[in-house]
Amino acid sequence: MFDPFALPFFQRGIVEILLLASVSGLLGVWIVLRGLAFYAHAVGTAAVPGLVLADGLGFSAIFGAFGAALVMAALIALLLRRRSVGGDSATAIVLAGALALGVILASDVFGSQGSVDRLLFGSLLAIGTPELVLAAVAALAAAAATAILGPRWLAAGFTDRNGNSDSLLIALIALAAVAALAAVGALLATAILVVPAATTRLIIKRLPAWQLTTAALAAAEGVIGMILAYQLNVPPGAAIAVLAGIVFALVAVAVLIHQRRPRLAPLALTLLGLSALAVAGCGSDDGGEASSSKITVAATTTQVGDLVREVGGDAVTVKQILTPNSEAHDYEPRPNDVGAVAASKIVFASGLGLDAWSTKLVKESGSEAEVVDLSSGLPVSHATGEGEAHADEKEGEEHGETDPHWWHDLTNLEAATTEVETALIAADPAAKDQITANADAYRAKIKKVDEQIRACLNKVPANERLIVTDHDAFVYFTERYGVTSKGAVFPSTSTQGQASAGEVAALEKLIREEKVKAIFPESSLNPALAERIASDTGASSDYTLYGDTLGAADSPEGTVLGAEAANAKAMVAGMTGGKERCTIES
Amino acid sequence: MHDRVLSGEPLVRSNRLAARYPGASVPAISSITFAVEAGQRVALLGPNGGGKSTLFRAITGELAPSSGELELGVGHPALVPQSERSRLDYPVSALDVALMGSVSRLPWWRRPSRADRALARESLRRVGLEDETNTTFGELSGGQRQRVLVARALVQDSPLLLLDEPFAGIDAPSAELLAALFDQLAAEGRGLLMATHDIEQARSWDLVLCCNRVQIAFGDPAQVLTREVIERTYGSSLVPLPGDESLAITPPHHHDHFEADR
Ligand SMILES: Nc1ncnc2c1ncn2[C@@H]1O[C@H](COP(=O)(O)OP(=O)(O)O)[C@@H](O)[C@H]1O
Ligand SMILES: [Mg+2]
Numbered sequence: 001m002f003d004p005f006a007l008p009f010f011q012r013g014i015v016e017i018l019l020l021a022s023v024s025g026l027l028g029v030w031i032v033l034r035g036l037a038f039y040a041h042a043v044g045t046a047a048v049p050g051l052v053l054a055d056g057l058g059f060s061a062i063f064g065a066f067g068a069a070l071v072m073a074a075l076i077a078l079l080l081r082r083r084s085v086g087g088d089s090a091t092a093i094v095l096a097g098a099l100a101l102g103v104i105l106a107s108d109v110f111g112s113q114g115s116v117d118r119l120l121f122g123s124l125l126a127i128g129t130p131e132l133v134l135a136a137v138a139a140l141a142a143a144a145a146t147a148i149l150g151p152r153w154l155a156a157g158f159t160d161r162n163g164n165s166d167s168l169l170i171a172l173i174a175l176a177a178v179a180a181l182a183a184v185g186a187l188l189a190t191a192i193l194v195v196p197a198a199t200t201r202l203i204i205k206r207l208p209a210w211q212l213t214t215a216a217l218a219a220a221e222g223v224i225g226m227i228l229a230y231q232l233n234v235p236p237g238a239a240i241a242v243l244a245g246i247v248f249a250l251v252a253v254a255v256l257i258h259q260r261r262p263r264l265a266p267l268a269l270t271l272l273g274l275s276a277l278a279v280a281g282c283g284s285d286d287g288g289e290a291s292s293s294k295i296t297v298a299a300t301t302t303q304v305g306d307l308v309r310e311v312g313g314d315a316v317t318v319k320q321i322l323t324p325n326s327e328a329h330d331y332e333p334r335p336n337d338v339g340a341v342a343a344s345k346i347v348f349a350s351g352l353g354l355d356a357w358s359t360k361l362v363k364e365s366g367s368e369a370e371v372v373d374l375s376s377g378l379p380v381s382h383a384t385g386e387g388e389a390h391a392d393e394k395e396g397e398e399h400g401e402t403d404p405h406w407w408h409d410l411t412n413l414e415a416a417t418t419e420v421e422t423a424l425i426a427a428d429p430a431a432k433d434q435i436t437a438n439a440d441a442y443r444a445k446i447k448k449v450d451e452q453i454r455a456c457l458n459k460v461p462a463n464e465r466l467i468v469t470d471h472d473a474f475v476y477f478t479e480r481y482g483v484t485s486k487g488a489v490f491p492s493t494s495t496q497g498q499a500s501a502g503e504v505a506a507l508e509k510l511i512r513e514e515k516v517k518a519i520f521p522e523s524s525l526n527p528a529l530a531e532r533i534a535s536d537t538g539a540s541s542d543y544t545l546y547g548d549t550l551g552a553a554d555s556p557e558g559t560v561l562g563a564e565a566a567n568a569k570a571m572v573a574g575m576t577g578g579k580e581r582c583t584i585e586s
Numbered sequence: 587m588h589d590r591v592l593s594g595e596p597l598v599r600s601n602r603l604a605a606r607y608p609g610a611s612v613p614a615i616s617s618i619t620f621a622v623e624a625g626q627r628v629a630l631l632g633p634n635g636g637g638k639s640t641l642f643r644a645i646t647g648e649l650a651p652s653s654g655e656l657e658l659g660v661g662h663p664a665l666v667p668q669s670e671r672s673r674l675d676y677p678v679s680a681l682d683v684a685l686m687g688s689v690s691r692l693p694w695w696r697r698p699s700r701a702d703r704a705l706a707r708e709s710l711r712r713v714g715l716e717d718e719t720n721t722t723f724g725e726l727s728g729g730q731r732q733r734v735l736v737a738r739a740l741v742q743d744s745p746l747l748l749l750d751e752p753f754a755g756i757d758a759p760s761a762e763l764l765a766a767l768f769d770q771l772a773a774e775g776r777g778l779l780m781a782t783h784d785i786e787q788a789r790s791w792d793l794v795l796c797c798n799r800v801q802i803a804f805g806d807p808a809q810v811l812t813r814e815v816i817e818r819t820y821g822s823s824l825v826p827l828p829g830d831e832s833l834a835i836t837p838p839h840h841h842d843h844f845e846a847d848r
Contacts, residue, residue, distance in 0.1 A: 033677070148695055155686035158676055159667065205722045207677050 004230045008366035009338050012132065013124040013236065016183050017222030019135035020192050023176045025215025026142035028197030029207070030169055034157050037194045038088050039076065039170075042095040044177035044186040046072040048102030056105070062134055065181060069174035072098055077167060122185045124226065124236040125338045126357070126364045131182045138172075138179040145172055146211070154207060184237030191241035192218060199248040202255045221247060230335040295428045297369075298337075298344040300355040302550040303407045304374060306559045308348050311420045313438040315431035319344060322355075324552050333361055341365045345427045348420065351375025352404030354548075372423045374416045375402075380409045382475045405547065407560055408567075409476035410450040417442055449561045449584060453568040456582035457481045460575050466514055467571060468507065468539070470522040470530055473547035477567060486516050489530050504533065511537040518574030522547040540577070543570035595659055596621040597746040597777040598645055603654035605644040613652055613799075614640040620795045620804045622777040624745060627768065629788035629807070630781040632797040633820050638781035639668060641797065642748045645779075662690065664744035666735045668751050668781075674724035680734045681719040684710050687741025702741070709737035714763050729760025736764060740771075747771065749780035753787070785816065 004010045031040050050068025054061045072094050079090035122131075145168060146153075153166055173193075180189035196218035197210070204210040225240030232239070297312070298319045299305035305320030312318060319340035321333070341347055342365040349358045351373040362371055384403045406412045421439040425432045457465065465483040467474075472488045487507050511519070511533070518540045521527035527541065534541035545567050551557025557566045565584035572580050604616035615637035622628050632638045643649040644656060646665050664687070687709070688702035698706075710719055713733035718726060723734060732752055739747055749768070753761050765787075772778055772792075780791075788794045789807045796802040796810065796819040803810045803819075 029677075148697065151685070151698055152689050152694065154678065154682070155689045158673060158678065158683065158686060201677075205677050205724075206679060207682070210677050 004227065004335070004339075007339070007342060009125055009127070009342070009364045010226070010230070010335075012127040012364070013226055014223060016124060016127045016132055016135055017192075017226060017240070018219055019132070019139045020180055020183055021196075021218035021222050022139045022215050023135070023142050023179065024193050024196050024218035025211045025213075026139070026146045027169075027173060027176050028193055028214050028218070029201075029211050030153055030157075031173060031194050032197045032201055034153075034169070036170075036173060037190065037198075039091045040173050040177055040193055041190045042091045043069045043072050043174045044181045044189045046095050046098035047178060047181060047186065049098055049105055052102055052105040060130070062130055062178065062182060065178045066175065068098065069178050070171060073167075073170045073174045077170065122182045122237070123333050124183055124229075124240075125333050125335060126360050127183065128360070128364060131179075134182060135179045138175045141175060142172055145169075150207075184240065188237045188241045191237075191244045192222070195241075195244040195248055196221060199244070199251050202251050217247070218244075230339075233334050233336040235334050295346075295424075295431075296340070296344050297346040297348060297424070297427070298341050299348045300358045301350045302558075303560050304348045304350050306550060307374075307407075307413065307416060307442075308420055308424075310442045310559075311417055311435060311439050312424055313434060315428060315434045315438075316424060321358075321361075322549070324550050324558065333357070337361070338365045341369060342367045344369045346423055347371045348423070349373050349375075350404065350407075352402050352406070354404035370423070370427075372419065374419055375404065375406055377415070377419065378406050378412045379415050380412050380476065380480075381406065382479060384472065403472070403475050405473045405476055407476070408474055408564065409480045410446050410453075410564065411480075412476065413560060414443055414446050417446070445561060449565060452582075452584040453564060454481055456568050456572055456584060457483065459580045459582060460572055464517075465571075465575055466516045467575065468511060468516050468519045468533075469545060469547070470520065470527075471547065473522070474545065474567075477564070481568075483571065486510055486514055489519065489533060504529075508533055508537050511539055517577050518543060518571075520545045520570065520574060523549065523551065540574055543574040545570055596623050596657075597659040597661075598622050598663065598779070599655075599657045599659075600644075601655040603644065603656050604652050605640055605649050606652040607640075607649070615644070615797065615799060616653075617800045618654070618795075618797065619801060620793075622746065622779050622793075624775045624777050625772055626793060627772045627778045627780070627791040628793040628795060629791040630779060630795045630797065631783075631785065631788055631816075631819055632781070636798045636819070638797065639750055642750055642779075642781070645748060659745065661745045662742070663746040663748050664739035664742035665748045666732075666739045666750060666752055668754070669728065669732050669735060676723055678723050679720050680710060680715055680723060680726065680730075680737075681706055683723050683734050684737040684741050687738040687743075690742055705743075706737070706741050709740040710734070712740060712767065713737045727757060727760075729756035732756050733760055733764065736767070745775070746777045746779070749778060751781050751783070753782060753784065785811065 005014075031037055047065035047068045050064035050066070050071075051061055052064075053059075053068075054064025075094045075097075076090045079093065149166075149168065153169060156166060176193055177189055180192050184192060197214045200210055200213040200217055204213050221244050222240055225243045226236050228234075228243065229236035229239035294315065294317050296317045296319060297308060298321060299308045300320075301322050302320065302324050305318055305322075308316070308318050319337075321337045321340070338361060341361055344367060347358060347362050347367070347369045349355050349371055352375045359371065362369055382403045384401045407416070417439055421435055424435050428435075462482055465481075466486050467478070467483060468486050468488065470489050472485070474483075474485060477483065478485045487510055489504075489507070510516070516537075516539055519530050519534045519537075521530040521541055521544050523544050523546050527544075531541050533539070546557055546563035550560065550563050551566070556562040568584060569582060572582055599621040600618050602616075603618040604613040606613040618641060620628070630638050630641065640649065642665060644651055645658070645663055681703075684706040685698050685702060688698045688706065692698065692702075707716070707719060710716055713736050715730060715733055715737065718730060723731060726734065736749075736752065739749075752764060756764075768778055768780070779795075782788060789811060791807065793805065794807040794810055795804045796815055798819050798821060803815045
């Protein structure tokens with residue numbers, strides 16, 4: 001393994017976390033002192049509608065988030081004018097409104113939410129110039145405001161417990177929350193902005209010292225969290241949040257013991273600290289792999305990983321970024337992923353927006369890898385929503401986007417095999433013979449499975465081949481084998497769409513009228529709504545499909561061909577009420 | 587009741603003032619007519635919930651009058667709040683708190699200067715806390731905290747001081763020190779309005795304002811503080827204590843007793 005500090009993406013992450021640590025030191029104390037922690041959390045989360053607007057109308061996400069945060073701050077201030085509304089209630093009211101607006105904008109106005117989610121889960125490993133600039137602006141503004149207005153804020157908080165009246169402080173916290181949002185995501189922003197100040201509060205009793213210690217603690221937690229994240233291969237935002245929580249707990253316990261039995265405190269703190277270090281150390285002996293002459297390539301999704309392994313065989317080392325059952329849309333990179341991408345000669349991407357983060361990942365990792373988008377040049381393509389027969393018969397073409405689940409049509413998989421073959425040979429000409437042999441064998445296997453799936457589905461009369469799925473991920477499959485999809489539980493191709501009550505009712509009516517026998521939950525989604533609809537309509541929801549992700553690595557469904565075979569078997573069993581079964585050899 | 591002819595410019599003057607909290611159906615105080623002049627010590631008597639703190643809030647502008655007039659003379663009044671409201675867990679030293687007094691005098695972009703710090707130290711010295719300047723506020727005794735709050739008001743350098751029960755629950759040395767300081771401040775020409783429960787102390791001041799949601803009386807304590815006025819002020823009967831010239835009052839049973847409107 002290599003020194004993380006030598007990697008550009010790691011360096012940028014460190015700079016970003018240090019900037020945010022100074023914001024945390026300067027503003028965190030005011031957040032804690034003025035009881036604004038919930039506001040700080042909410043103002044970041046409430047950026048959703050701003051992000052959706054920015055995504056939909058095509059302006060900068062950071063402006064969208066900050067704009068939404070400012071509007072939220074203004075609304076809270078307005079509500080607070082009415083003294084009958086308490087600070088946290090006002091915040092909760094506005095937050096709920098903002099989230100609802102975000103959902104409506106995302107599902108009903110703009111129709112897609114994929115990239116919005118990615119912003120809600122920022123990553124310290126994917127810090128670009130805009131994020132750095134934003135954090136620097138937040139740090140400078142916080143420093144200037146504290147220098148000039150600090151005494152005033154201090155005096156105001158002393159006389160008035162609910163000091164929500166300083167609009168500049170409120171706006172600065174909004175700016176800080178948005179900066180933290182870009183770095184660690186909305187859910188963990190408070191771990192950076194609030195927890196360090198709350199921790200040092202337990203020990204430090206005076207203001208400038210409190211700010212300095214907080215900044216130092218936040219910086220230490222940030223840097224150590226980054227290093228731990230790198231060694232344990234977990235997302236850094238989560239590592240920092242957990243670390244901050246542990247430090248807070250340790251300090252709180254030590255302070256408690258100190259108050260009860262002063263002489264035991266240092267001992268207890270040392271013991272707790274040592275055990276924490278031991279825990280950290282346990283996972284860190286994750287040694288490097290023996291380097292060989294093999295070339296290393298990265299694959300974004302489980303399907304692409306399987307394909308590249310089939311074609312590359314022993315000639316290449318494949319680093320696969322997504323794991324089975326993780327959701328392509330809300331992925332947050334882990335340090336090893338970035339390291340893997342940085343070390344790769346080629347990054348194979350699935351494309352069509354499914355793994356849009358891969359481009360940024362490659363760029364921020366400082367990798368020179370060539371990105372091969374397997375979705376370019378596929379023989380078969382379908383628009384999103386095509387083949388979907390919603391109750392309201394709305395035209396799926398309205399987005400004009402191509403459905404990204406192309407591998408469910410095995411002719412596409414065959415074409416992608418050839419693309420992978422060409423790219424690998426170009427990268428490692430010495431392994432040409434081996435790679436060509438692998439590719440030939442795989443193409444033959446694809447053909448065999450394709451024929452068996454067709455034979456299997458032909459056991460069901462064409463007019464009974466009706467299915468309802470969780471989300472519209474199967475148009476490539478249904479179109480190829482003459483299956484009719486009658487609709488989806490989640491209306492848009494993204495798994496983030498939310499079904500409205502009317503849509504669910506329409507879908508249930510359709511299932512009854514068309515005598516659809518089965519609804520197919522998807523392995524990576526929460527089956528609750530599918531099961532609800534199934535029990536309402538008497539359809540079965542017993543058969544699971546592999547849509548966005550493959551099964552576990554060592555299961556039969558852990559390969560694309562295994563998953564497609566399983567999908568075919570599940571559909572046949574579901575459509576015939578379990579009467580027909582078939583076997584497919586892959 | 588007692589319409590005094592006022593000489594000079596009063597530091598604060600009200601005429602049939604009433605003030606109501608947002609959402610409340612009836613005013614917390616009404617019919618308040620009084621004035622405080624430079625150099626005058628005015629005691630404000632009233633039961634718990636009688637509206638003493640509310641009157642201070644009206645004078646500082648925190649609560650707008652709902653009817654009547656309220657006029658302020660030069661300068662913003664300095665308030666020494668009821669100490670139960672100040673935060674013991676606040677991360678500040680005695681000096682920091684005293685220095686807060688300068689903030690209200692300065693334009694928003696100015697930080698307290700060296701001169702302001704010197705004034706804060708001097709004010710702490712006047713309240714006898716020159717040795718505690720760096721002690722955390724919450725670690726001081728109740729009487730010391732009260733003195734720090736008085737020092738903060740001194741730093742504001744206001745001609746009118748509003749003292750909300752400054753003697754409540756403090757130690758005897760602090761009380762003596764403050765009593766002497768208040769006399770001194772009046773002698774310097776400042777006006778003092780002090781809420782108190784101590785009728786004997788009120789007798790020794792220049793004027794007394796009795797208030798139980800409405801004004802009961804205002805004037806010279808020697809004339810105003812009759813048994814009838816005190817009874818109406820406290821809403822309870824007076825019992826003569828054996829061996830004592832003064833009158834004792836049976837205290838109200840509960841604070842909420844007077845909060846019928848909430
Ligand atoms: N912030 C507030 N909002 C609404 N009512 C209040 C508020 N503060 C005090 N009151 C009410 O105003 C009345 C006078 O209270 P206050 O001025 O605090 O009395 P005192 O200081 O004489 O004990 C009481 O009935 C009290 O309940
Ligand atoms: Mg009071």
